[in-house]
Amino acid sequence: MMKYINYFKMTIPALSRNESFARTAVSAFVTQLDPLVSQLSDIRAAVSEAVTNCIVHAYKEGDKAGKISITARISEDRAYIRIKDNGCGIEDIKQAMEPLFTTKPEEERSGLGFAVMESCADKVKVSSKKNKGTTVSLTFIIEQREVL
Ligand SMILES: Nc1ncnc2c1ncn2[C@@H]1O[C@H](COP(=O)(O)OP(=O)(O)OP(=O)(O)O)[C@@H](O)[C@H]1O
Ligand SMILES: [Mg+2]
Known part of the structure; x- marks a missing residue:
């Protein structure tokens, strides 16, 4: 069982203007693990795709904007992000x-x-139920830097 050292949760409307906010919020949070720039850009890219899918595919056009819930958890060497x-x-x-x-x-x-x-991502898990919604879980292993 993994020990989480920190987490955050947020809910935003599924609007395209929130895509960059979502990826920026998640990457700002994960920054506390001191990831490599390349890892952070992987996290941003994956979160961006998952959030964009909620915006583009999950809710019918014309309907009131649905919700996207994002949970980010970190352990000493991993980040788990659920969209x-x-x-x-x-x-x-x-x-x-x-x-x-x-x-x-x-x-x-x-x-x-x-x-x-x-x-x-190091691991991608998708679960979905018709007319109930979709959950994408992303796991990233944050490489520990060598202390010189
Ligand atoms: N959150 C979601 N709700 C409903 N359907 C989804 C969701 N995410 C993905 N899908 C379905 O899975 C398909 C594949 O998703 P994927 O992100 O790989 O491609 P895309 O969104 O169609 O294209 P791209 O991401 O390259 O713009 C989508 O076309 C859509 O039918
Ligand atoms: Mg897509």
């Missing part, structure tokens, strides 16, 4: 995670969001 929506859900998670699979080709989506998450 959750209460939207339409994903019917076939395995298919959705295949590179280049998209349900919105007409909107110039390339179907690479999950592929980016998988390449940036």
Whole structure:
């Protein structure tokens, strides 16, 4: 069982203007573990894709903006980030995670969001239920710097 040393939770409306806020908030929080710049940029990229998916796919256009809940937890050497929506859900998670699979080709989506998450994070877990929502859990191992 991992011992968390700190956490934060926030809920924001699923609006595209919140995408950069969400990734900035998470990366500012994780900064306390003193990650490498390259790791921080991986975290930002993965969070950005997960949050963008909530904004673009989870809620029907025209509806009132739904919610995105973000929880970040850190242990001494790991960051766990959970991005959750209460939207339409994903019917076939395995298919959705295949590179280049998209349900919105007409909107110039390339179907690479999950592929980016998988390449940036050490672990990606997706759970989803139709009309209940989707939860993406990202784990990052924060390399400890050598003390000289
Ligand atoms: N939060 C979500 N709610 C509902 N469906 C989702 C969610 N996240 C992803 N999906 C589904 O999974 C598919 C694949 O997601 P992925 O992020 O890999 O590609 P994309 O969003 O379509 O394109 P890109 O991320 O390259 O712009 C989406 O097209 C969508 O059908
Ligand atoms: Mg996407």
